[in-house]
Structures are given as structure tokens and as C-alpha cells.
Amino acid sequence: MSDAPAPRKPAGRGGRNLELPEHLKAYKGVWVFIEHDRGSVHQVSWELLGEGRMLADTLGVALSGVLLGGPDDNLTAFANEAFTHGAEACYTVRDAVLDGYRNEPFTRGLTDLVNKYRPEIVLLGATTMGRDLAGSVATTLQTGLTADCTELKIDPTSRALAATRPTFGGSLLCTIMTLAYRPQMATVRPRVMAMPKADTKRSGAIIEDTLGMVETDIVTKLLDFIPDANTSKVNLAYADVIVSGGKGLKNPENFKLIWDLAKTLGGDVGATRPVVQSGWVAAERQVGQTGKTVRPKLYIAAGISGAIQHRVGMEAADVIVAINNDPNAPIFDFAHFGIVGNAMTILPALTEAFRNHFAIRRMKAA
Amino acid sequence: MHIVVCIKQVPDSAQIRVHPVTNTIMRQGVPAIVNPYDLFALEEALRLKDSFGGKVTMLCMGPPQAEEALKRCISFGADDAILVTDRAFAGADTLATSYALASAIRQIEKEQAIDLVFTGKQTIDGDTAQVGPGIAKRLSMQLLTYVSRIAELDLANRTITIERRAEGGVQLLKTRTPSLITMLENTNELRFATMPDMIRAARYPVRKWNKDDAGIEDLSKIGLKGSPTVVSKVFGPTPRAVKAEQIPVDKATPRDIAVNLIQAMFTQHPALEQDMLERAPL
Ligand SMILES: Cc1cc2nc3c(=O)[nH]c(=O)nc-3n(C[C@H](O)[C@H](O)[C@H](O)COP(=O)(O)OP(=O)(O)OC[C@H]3O[C@@H](n4cnc5c(N)ncnc54)[C@H](O)[C@@H]3O)c2cc1C
Numbered sequence: 001m002s003d004a005p006a007p008r009k010p011a012g013r014g015g016r017n018l019e020l021p022e023h024l025k026a027y028k029g030v031w032v033f034i035e036h037d038r039g040s041v042h043q044v045s046w047e048l049l050g051e052g053r054m055l056a057d058t059l060g061v062a063l064s065g066v067l068l069g070g071p072d073d074n075l076t077a078f079a080n081e082a083f084t085h086g087a088e089a090c091y092t093v094r095d096a097v098l099d100g101y102r103n104e105p106f107t108r109g110l111t112d113l114v115n116k117y118r119p120e121i122v123l124l125g126a127t128t129m130g131r132d133l134a135g136s137v138a139t140t141l142q143t144g145l146t147a148d149c150t151e152l153k154i155d156p157t158s159r160a161l162a163a164t165r166p167t168f169g170g171s172l173l174c175t176i177m178t179l180a181y182r183p184q185m186a187t188v189r190p191r192v193m194a195m196p197k198a199d200t201k202r203s204g205a206i207i208e209d210t211l212g213m214v215e216t217d218i219v220t221k222l223l224d225f226i227p228d229a230n231t232s233k234v235n236l237a238y239a240d241v242i243v244s245g246g247k248g249l250k251n252p253e254n255f256k257l258i259w260d261l262a263k264t265l266g267g268d269v270g271a272t273r274p275v276v277q278s279g280w281v282a283a284e285r286q287v288g289q290t291g292k293t294v295r296p297k298l299y300i301a302a303g304i305s306g307a308i309q310h311r312v313g314m315e316a317a318d319v320i321v322a323i324n325n326d327p328n329a330p331i332f333d334f335a336h337f338g339i340v341g342n343a344m345t346i347l348p349a350l351t352e353a354f355r356n357h358f359a360i361r362r363m364k365a366a
Numbered sequence: 367m368h369i370v371v372c373i374k375q376v377p378d379s380a381q382i383r384v385h386p387v388t389n390t391i392m393r394q395g396v397p398a399i400v401n402p403y404d405l406f407a408l409e410e411a412l413r414l415k416d417s418f419g420g421k422v423t424m425l426c427m428g429p430p431q432a433e434e435a436l437k438r439c440i441s442f443g444a445d446d447a448i449l450v451t452d453r454a455f456a457g458a459d460t461l462a463t464s465y466a467l468a469s470a471i472r473q474i475e476k477e478q479a480i481d482l483v484f485t486g487k488q489t490i491d492g493d494t495a496q497v498g499p500g501i502a503k504r505l506s507m508q509l510l511t512y513v514s515r516i517a518e519l520d521l522a523n524r525t526i527t528i529e530r531r532a533e534g535g536v537q538l539l540k541t542r543t544p545s546l547i548t549m550l551e552n553t554n555e556l557r558f559a560t561m562p563d564m565i566r567a568a569r570y571p572v573r574k575w576n577k578d579d580a581g582i583e584d585l586s587k588i589g590l591k592g593s594p595t596v597v598s599k600v601f602g603p604t605p606r607a608v609k610a611e612q613i614p615v616d617k618a619t620p621r622d623i624a625v626n627l628i629q630a631m632f633t634q635h636p637a638l639e640q641d642m643l644e645r646a647p648l
């Protein structure tokens with residue numbers, strides 16, 4: 001067991017070195033790792049390109065995507081899609097060993113590209129793939145990585161990436177910078193950043209590179225991929241309408257009122273952590289700090305107090321409706337519409353009223 | 367078989383309060399616990415020990431009080447516990463933490479060869495999920511993150527097959543040991559501590575290693591000095607400028623309230639109404 005080889009690093013004189021050493025000033029440009037799996041790109045990559053575009057414009061540098069994949073992956077199509085979402089260039093590496101995600105060849109691929117082309121910022125989605133890869137690449141490059149950021153900005157004085165993330169279970173936010181090392185790395189969860197508008201007129205350059213690894217070099221073998229059963233394919237993060245229930249619903253029987261309303265609206269069901277922990281709904285429906293970040297057009301929260309750990313996962317919703325029998329519940333501080341009342345009577349009334357409303361509207365339209 | 371499990375002692379964030387004016391963490395009286403995610407790693411290691419025999423060594427970097435967290439792990443059946451504790455480690459970010467822990471693991475390896483290293487998925491205070499991958503890279507170990515199940519461990523041939531949670535499915539991966547596993551939460555249920563183990567834990571002489579014992583070679587890589595990230599600001603969430611528009615509830619029936627909400631909402635957001643009309647099932 002030996003330490004992985006690392007590039008030369010600035011020697012911290014005496015205390016801590018917070019100045020960017022001369023040789024690292026050559027690092028330029030913003031990169032987004034474009035995550036794809038079984039034929040499609042994860043939306044978070046486009047969200048990151050949208051955010052990356054703003055960072056690149058502030059710095060006056062280029063925005064590029066990075067695509068690693070196997071011989072059958074349609075990297076060119078993905079790159080073209082990346083251009084429409086704001087990238088000016090895409091670095092692609094195609095190799096048989098990059099067919100399906102594995103830590104070792106992907107770490108090598110991304111690390112080599114960074115060492116060769118020297119971007120100042122590298123962004124990845126905070127997914128099971130992005131987090132696995134980011135931690136490995138940052139350690140190999142011996143640089144700073146900030147996980148699960150909720151806001152990315154450029155600090156005007158240092159021109160460094162100022163990455164803001166929740167800390168202490170979401171009760172506070174902190175801004176983290178990597179001053180004396182490059183690249184500056186950050187991961188962002190799906191749906192935290194807004195989806196940029198695609199512009200099909202945009203194009204860009206594809207820069208192809210090679211990996212230089214053979215299958216026999218790679219210790220870990222991907223034996224199989226077992227896709228999730230359809231029943232558990234909840235894509236809450238990307239739902240447009242979510243009806244969420246909290247502990248205020250008291251029992252799993254009452255929680256059915258949430259499902260009824262969601263069904264009437266053609267929406268999805270979300271929940272708070274205590275609801276998940278009580279086993280009323282599956283864990284993948286948890287919204288919040290340790291659950292999903294959602295960004296629906298409408299979020300209806302019933303019997304939810306609005307604890308900060310829940311709030312950070314849903315406050316980006318366009319319209320938030322809160323139903324709570326406690327007029328002082330924190331949820332009313334950030335919801336758009338509030339109803340102080342008993343969820344058990346309001347929910348069925350809402351289901352009924354929405355149904356009527358839609359029926360009348362449809363009749364008028366016909 | 368020899369497994370090392372890395373655990374962190376963390377403040378129970380469910381009980382953390384933030385000072386409303388100064389926005390500082392009020393730590394007084396907040397109990398310190400074993401990072402809840404790490405308990406799934408501990409249980410998985412103990413299950414492997416149940417099946418294959420051998421030894422589970424606990425490793426933690428932290429202040430002297432973190433000894434308590436390690437003792438707790440002993441009470442569940444871990445065999446040995448090492449606390450890496452030294453002023454020089456203070457202020458470490460994940461890069462510096464993984465350097466120190468990797469270095470300590472090399473020292474442990476000198477005592478007895480290691481088959482597997484476990485970490486939790488993430489901590490509840492740092493919350494980065496970076497330390498596990500960092501240790502693996504530094505030790506050139508195969509990295510297996512978000513492991514939901516250990517399908518097979520073949521000690522003789524030094525191979526392990528696991529299921530790993532990925533986006534939209536599960537990867538079945540086979541690799542060589544020693545490897546590093548970050549264990550997914552809710553994948554097992556922690557056993558109860560037995561009376562004899564509780565007594566053993568209370569008396570257990572947790573080994574305390576300073577930076578020299580932990581084999582730290584490069585002092586510029588630990589603590590604040592070895593941390594590339596700089597915390598530049600800590601602040602509270604900004605309150606929204608306007609509070610929720612309250613739908614009147616006095617003397618209104620639930621039906622009136624519902625109708626009034628829909629009215630108010632769709633008047634202010636006509637696009638939402640159109641969108642929902644298209645989505646709602648007939
Ligand atoms: C590290 C950490 C991570 C966490 N991560 C998450 C996370 O990801 N997601 C999450 O949700 N939580 C998370 N939590 C938990 C979070 O702190 C809160 O405890 C949780 O969100 C509260 O859930 P709740 O609103 O359902 O329950 P409660 O806080 O118990 O609130 C219930 C609400 O229902 C109201 N109510 C009661 N009866 C009625 C009624 N008849 N009609 C209408 N309203 C009624 C009450 O007034 C109350 O406001 C986390 C906590 C920690 C420490």
C-alpha cells in the first residue's frame with residue numbers, strides 16, 4: 001500500500017499558504033463532468049453547465065464539458081447537447097474500459113485530462129457517480145473539494161470559487177474556498193441549480209483524447225447492472241408537482257390523504273424524515289438535507305413544521321403551499337400560501353376542489 | 367481476517383441549536399455520538415467477523431474525548447480501538463483527514479495484514495463523503511462506495527463481490543482485497559451490545575496514537591496546513607422577505623378554504639394553472 005503519486009505542491013511557508021503559487025496561475029477555464037449512464041445524460045450535468053456558464057462569464061474564460069465513455073456510448077451526441085446547454089468545448093475520451101462507471105479508469109481519465117489541460121474549476125454532480133469520482137480525483141490531485149454546494153460564485157478579490165454549502169445538518173451555511181491549489185473542485189446535488197435553457201443554435205469543439213489503460217490493468221470488474229424495478233423508480237427530484245406529508249398527519253392511514261391529492265394533481269408524493277423513519281413511505285421520497293432536493297412548480301406541504309433540514313430540500317419550489325394547524329410553524333415563514341388548519345380536513349377538501357376546478361375548466365374549454 | 371472500521375465522533379446535530387443573533391453553534395450540552403452512518407459499516411464488519419472469524423479494529427481521529435465513541439464500538443463486539451489524537455491534526459479538512467487516517471492504517475497494517483477497510487457513507491457534521499475515497503486513493507486500495515450488500519467474500523483468493531447503489535440501479539462489482547468499502551445507510555440493523563461486551567468496553571484501554579505513532583511523514587499534509595479548503599464565511603439562512611399569504615380560515619368551511627386557495631394561487635400564477643390542467647388525469 002503506497003501513497004498515490006501526486007503532482008508537485010506549493011510548500012506552505014511557516015503557517016498556511018493562502019496565495020496561489022505562480023505555476024498554478026496557468027490553470028484556466030471551467031469544466032463540468034458530464035455524467036451519462038445507459039444512453040442518457042444525467043440532468044444534473046446540464047444544470048451544472050448553466051451554473052458553469054455564469055462562472056466562466058464572470059471570469060472571462062471558456063466553459064467545457066468532459067465526457068468519458070465506452071465505444072458504444074454516443075459521446076458526440078452528448079457533446080452536441082452540452083453545447084446547446086452552454087459549453088464551448090467538450091473533452092472526450094472513448095475507451096472500452098470506460099464502458100459503465102468504475103472508479104479506477106474514470107479517476108485516471110479525469111485526472112489525466114486535468115493535468116494536461118489545467119482547468120481552474122471542475123464541477124461534478126453530487127450523485128453516487130460524481131461523489132465517488134470527485135473524492136478520488138481531488139485526493140489524487142491533492143486539491144480542495146467542496147461537497148453538496150448550494151451556491152457557486154466567484155470571489156471578486158481572489159477570483160477564487162466561493163462555494164456555499166449547508167453545514168451542521170443544515171442549520172448554518174458556510175462558504176468554502178480553495179485558494180492555493182488548483183483545480184478548485186465542487187459537487188452539486190441534482191435540482192439545486194436551475195436548468196439552463198437549451199439553445200440549439202450553439203455549437204462547440206470536440207477535443208478527443210485517449211486513456212492508455214487496458215482491461216487487464218483494472219482490478220475491479222463490473223459483473224452486472226440491475227436496473228431498479230419500475231415500482232421504485234421514483235424520480236422525485238424532477239417532479240413538477242409534489243404533495244408532501246409530515247408527522248402532523250399522525251398515522252399512515254391519514255397519510256393516504258396525501259396520495260389522494262397527489263393522484264388528483266398528477267403529482268408525486270414526498271415526505272419528511274420522521275415520516276420515512278416511521279416507515280409510512282419509502283426512503284426515496286424523503287425531501288431535505290439528507291433526502292432529495294426538489295424544485296417543483298408546486299409543493300404542497302401538509303403537517304410539516306418546516307425544519308431547516310427539510311426546507312433546504314424544497315425552498316426552490318416555484319409555489320409552496322403550507323397546511324399546518326400551528327400558526328407559528330416555521331413553514332409559514334417561507335411558504336407562499338398558508339392555511340392554518342387541520343390537514344385531515346383540508347386535504348380531502350383540496351382534492352375535491354381541485355377535481356371540480358379542473359372539470360369546470362375543461363368543460364369551458366370544450 | 368482483519369477489518370479496520372473508521373468512525374468519527376460527531377455532535378448529535380439533531381440537538382444542535384444555532385444562536386439566533388450571533389449565528390454561532392451552541393455546542394454546550396450537545397451530546398457527542400458515533401456518526402450514525404458509521405454504525406452500518408461497523409455492523410457489516412461484525413457480520414463478516416461472525417462468518418469468517420478474525421478481528422475488527424476501530425480507528426478514529428479526533429480529540430481525546432472521542433475515546434468514548436470507540437468504547438461504544440467495542441461494546442458492540444469490535445476487538446481493538448485506536449484513537450489518533452494530536453494537536454497537530456486540528457483544523458483538518460477531508461484531504462488532510464484522509465492523509466492522517468491512511469497513514470494510521472499503514473501502521474495498523476504493520477501489526478497485522480488488512481483485508482478490508484470500512485467507512486460510513488458520510489458524516490453528519492462534515493457531510494462530504496470524501497474521506498473514504500480519499501483513504502482508498504492514498505492506500506491504492508480498490509474503492510467501493512455506496513455498498514448495499516456484500517454478495518461474496520473469498521478470503522483464500524482475496525476477492526470480494528458487492529452490490530453498489532448507482533443512479534437508477536445497482537452495480538454488481540467484483541474486486542480484489544484489500545479494498546475500501548463505504549457502507550450505505552439502512553443496509554443492516556445494528557446488534558445490541560451484550561453485557562460482557564459492555565463491561566469489556568468500559569475497561570477497554572483504547573490505544574492513543576500521536577502523529578509519530580500514526581506514522582505521519584509529512585507534517586505539511588496534516589491539520590490546517592494540509593487542508594486546501596478555507597472556510598471563509600459562516601452564516602444563517604436568509605429569511606424570505608414576505609411571509610406566506612394566509613388564506614382566511616375564520617368561519618370558513620374546509621371547502622371554502624380549499625376553493626379560496628385555488629383561486630388565489632391560480633390568479634397569481636396563471637401559467638401554473640395551465641400546466642396543472644394539462645397534467646391532471648381526467
Ligand atoms: C442531520 C439531520 C438531517 C435531517 N435531514 C432531514 C431531511 O432530509 N428531511 C427532513 O424532512 N427532515 C430532516 N431532518 C429532521 C428535521 O430536523 C425535522 O425533525 C423534520 O423535518 C420534522 O418533520 P415533520 O415536519 O414531519 O415533523 P414535526 O416537526 O413533528 O412537525 C409536525 C408538524 O405538523 C403540524 N401538525 C400537527 N397536527 C396537525 C394537523 N392535524 N394538521 C396540520 N398540521 C398538523 C405541527 O404543528 C407541526 O408543525 C434532519 C435532521 C437532522 C438532525
Ligand SMILES: Nc1ncnc2c1ncn2[C@@H]1O[C@H](COP(=O)(O)O)[C@@H](O)[C@H]1O
Nearest residue numbers: 372427485486488489492494495496497
Ligand atoms: N476523523 C475521522 N476519524 C475516523 N474516520 C473518519 C473521520 N472523518 C471521517 N471518517 C470516515 O469517513 C467517512 C466519510 O466522512 P466525510 O467525508 O466527513 O463525510 C465517515 O463516515 C467515517 O467513516
